[in-house]
Amino acid sequence: MKLIKGDITKLEVDAVVNAANTSLLGGGGVDGAIHRAGGPAILEECKRIRAKQGGCKVGDAVITTAGNLPAKFVIHTVGPVWNGGKNNEETLLASAYRSSLALALEHKLSSIAFPNISTGIYRFPKDRAAEIAVNTVKEFLSANNAEIEVTFVCFDDENYRIYKELM
Template sequence: MAARQIGTARLEVIVADITTLRVDAVVNAANTSLLGGGGVDGAIHRAAGPELLAECRTLHGCATGDAKITRGYRLPARHVIHAVGPVWHGGSQGEDAALASCYARAIELCQSHHLASVAFPAISTGIYRFPADRAARIAASTTVDALAAAPAVTRVIFCCFSNDSARLHAEVLDEFGNPCAD
């Protein structure tokens, strides 16, 4: 749908099932328990198999705005980065900073584990009710900023669940970098 070159990294927006992507890591929009849930979280846990839940139990949860990494098990992705996004409470309780932290921490984990490709869902825009347009802007701008310190990361996919979400991400991404020739 859209692609931009930012330094050495290619950023793409697609509409797809994140559990089918063959990348080094998929990001899971997790809850603080890391033990599965609905939406993307449930889909990733179902596709990865029971081994993912077993490894997540050893992590003892995760704070909002932070992220932890596991193996991908039965997913085509080699790893899962579990990022805990904020629940939307009107924007006055640090939601923007917590969401930005999810994206930054995921890119940091990719760099520290030498992962070149990562796919993000639209974190917190489902049952956590974060406004989709605001979330898309935070996702793109934070990722672009974080890539400056993550030369190992050469491909970032914003894997959206709907055409509307993809359009919002593509519009924001158009403000960054150079269009990629496809």
């Protein structure tokens, strides 16, 4: 596992993870940045997935092309909206990381980059979200004997500091 501060849309990895919404039709934050940088091919595949299964549930993940991004794939996962911790948010956030890693394993990917899922407009407390991210990834890699290089990509100084202290 490694940590960088930067723009996830610029990384040359097998897959970048998109902090998507359940519609898979793009949005703000990381989601909007990935769709803008990746171009229309990503949205077209998301629309096909929606037509087939009706979007993506919170805690689940789907995989598409990366379009014009330097990555090979985009794994779209939906993190929970923070509601004071009363609606299973911690379990759902861990599930978003596990679902993304399971797709990486299934597609035999060797590198994946995660943004700080749910910590923007979904208001998940950044400290707790970072703990869940790091611990869930460690547990998943160990339990599955998986050799996947995982990069946590922080866009802002606050998240970078939190992850740096954790790792």
